[in-house]
Amino acid sequence: MYTIAVVDYGMGNLHSVAKALERVAVAQRVQVTYDPDELLRADKVVFPGVGGIGYCMGELERLGIDEAVREVANTKPLLGICVGMQSMLEHSEENDGHDALGLFKGRVKRFEDGLRDPETNDRLKVPQMGWNKVAIKQDHALWEGIQNGTRFYFVHSYYVTPDDQSIVQATAQYPHEYCAALGKDNVFATQFHPEKSADAGLQLLSNFCAWNP
Amino acid sequence: MGLAKRIIPCLDVDNGRVVKGVKFLGLRDAGDPVEVARRYNDQGADEVCILDITASSDDRATMVEVVQAVASQVFIPLTVGGGIRECADVRRMLNAGADKVSINTAAVNNPEFVREASGRFGNQCIVVAIDAKRVNKKKEAPRWEIFTHGGRKKTGLDAIEWAAKMAEYGAGELLVTSMDRDGTREGFDNELMQEIARVVNIPIIASGGVGKLDDLADGVEIGGADAVLAASIFHFGEHTVGEAKQCMKNRKIEVRL
Numbered sequence: 001m002y003t004i005a006v007v008d009y010g011m012g013n014l015h016s017v018a019k020a021l022e023r024v025a026v027a028q029r030v031q032v033t034y035d036p037d038e039l040l041r042a043d044k045v046v047f048p049g050v051g052g053i054g055y056c057m058g059e060l061e062r063l064g065i066d067e068a069v070r071e072v073a074n075t076k077p078l079l080g081i082c083v084g085m086q087s088m089l090e091h092s093e094e095n096d097g098h099d100a101l102g103l104f105k106g107r108v109k110r111f112e113d114g115l116r117d118p119e120t121n122d123r124l125k126v127p128q129m130g131w132n133k134v135a136i137k138q139d140h141a142l143w144e145g146i147q148n149g150t151r152f153y154f155v156h157s158y159y160v161t162p163d164d165q166s167i168v169q170a171t172a173q174y175p176h177e178y179c180a181a182l183g184k185d186n187v188f189a190t191q192f193h194p195e196k197s198a199d200a201g202l203q204l205l206s207n208f209c210a211w212n213p
Numbered sequence: 214m215g216l217a218k219r220i221i222p223c224l225d226v227d228n229g230r231v232v233k234g235v236k237f238l239g240l241r242d243a244g245d246p247v248e249v250a251r252r253y254n255d256q257g258a259d260e261v262c263i264l265d266i267t268a269s270s271d272d273r274a275t276m277v278e279v280v281q282a283v284a285s286q287v288f289i290p291l292t293v294g295g296g297i298r299e300c301a302d303v304r305r306m307l308n309a310g311a312d313k314v315s316i317n318t319a320a321v322n323n324p325e326f327v328r329e330a331s332g333r334f335g336n337q338c339i340v341v342a343i344d345a346k347r348v349n350k351k352k353e354a355p356r357w358e359i360f361t362h363g364g365r366k367k368t369g370l371d372a373i374e375w376a377a378k379m380a381e382y383g384a385g386e387l388l389v390t391s392m393d394r395d396g397t398r399e400g401f402d403n404e405l406m407q408e409i410a411r412v413v414n415i416p417i418i419a420s421g422g423v424g425k426l427d428d429l430a431d432g433v434e435i436g437g438a439d440a441v442l443a444a445s446i447f448h449f450g451e452h453t454v455g456e457a458k459q460c461m462k463n464r465k466i467e468v469r470l
Contacts, residue, residue, distance in 0.1 A: 016310055051338075052332070125414055127337050128216060130259065151215075155290075155312075155337040196289055198288055
């Protein structure tokens with residue numbers, strides 16, 4: 001039996017993530033944990049997140065799981081979600097600027113104030129909250145059974161800008177194009193919440209459960 | 214542009230059952246929360262909102278069980294409100310599977326709570342619910358005040374100023390209910406929505422008064438809402454969420470189909 005560990009650092013909707021994984025993980029155990037050893041022992045790791053990056057990084061460091069997540073990123077399938085994804089970059093503008101894990105080169109930026117929809121001229125709210133279209137940029141095992149242009153659920157004020165464009169797996173528009181998913185080797189990460197994206201989200205999580213990079 | 218306007222069926226829950234009243238009174242049973250939520254999920258609802266409309270502590274424990282049960286079967290965003298008074302309540306509901314909590318009375322009693330909760334849990338999961346009622350006399354300029362305790366208690370707070378203050382305190386979203394329209398089926402108070410949309414830059418959910426599908430589209434087109442919430446028109450089988458989305462699409466509003 002495989003074990004999928006969900007990183008628990010006291011924040012966010014990780015129970016939603018665990019419940020969605022339990023729904024799709026066939027013959028796999030889903031474990032919510034903040035124990036670095038358990039993360040290292042698990043076969044796959046999901047790194048969810050909502051909330052501020054400063055608090056998130058602080059808790060990762062306090063619990064000693066920042067090193068475990070770095071180690072996991074080098075050794076086994078890792079799925080980052082939302083702030084989990086943002087934590088993978090070098091630096092975020094959030095909380096007056098904060099360093100992150102630096103698994104990928106690049107920064108996390110805030111949606112500018114006063115953005116408008118170029119077609120309707122409607123003001124675009126920050127946070128972006130709702131279902132946006134995801135444009136798939138390259139083939140990947142995690143997109144199996146998911147159509148280009150499918151809507152996923154986003155809730156965020158910040159977005160990632162990786163230096164290496166070749167790791168961008170999908171984009172969305174708000175109103176400019178930004179990175180909605182990235183992936184390299186055994187790491188994949190989404191700005192949207194697959195655990196809250198109905199059937200398409202469950203499909204992506206199911207693909208992660210089946211993934212053997 | 215891609216972001217869709219959201220349709221959010223609302224489940225008022227009393228003692229573990231979905232109920233629906235008129236102007237917050239006269240409750241009618243509308244089913245089991247899990248079954249109702251799953252039906253809306255299957256119809257393509259963009260989120261589900263569950264409001265605990267009772268105040269006794271016994272029912273609070275029931276509410277946690279309801280949220281857990283819904284969250285383990287329905288994989289779309291879940292907002293939970295009613296009786297959220299301190300960070301421990303927020304934590305409890307997030308742990309039960311809620312994605313956002315809606316704060317109403319506690320925000321009025323202690324606005325700092327909104328700041329504290331959004332700092333601790335992130336503003337994306339803090340919804341401030343505003344129950345507003347028109348208080349101007351005829352021929353006067355429109356003015357709304359905030360009411361709490363399910364609409365029973367007047368606060369003297371101006372609704373528009375309050376909305377701006379709550380956004381500034383870290384609310385991630387506002388759930389704006391017109392007390393005058395709730396349960397009347399006359400449509401949203403779009404003037405109220407417009408006034409609030411003018412002063413904040415966070416998403417607004419329009420609530421209170423939906424009687425027909427075009428009311429939902431009006432909330433977006435006229436009221437400027439980012440999401441629209443309704444209960445009765447969905448609960449008793451009059452309309453499906455899918456029909457509501459088709460109506461909005463026909464009016465050129467971007468929806469998730």
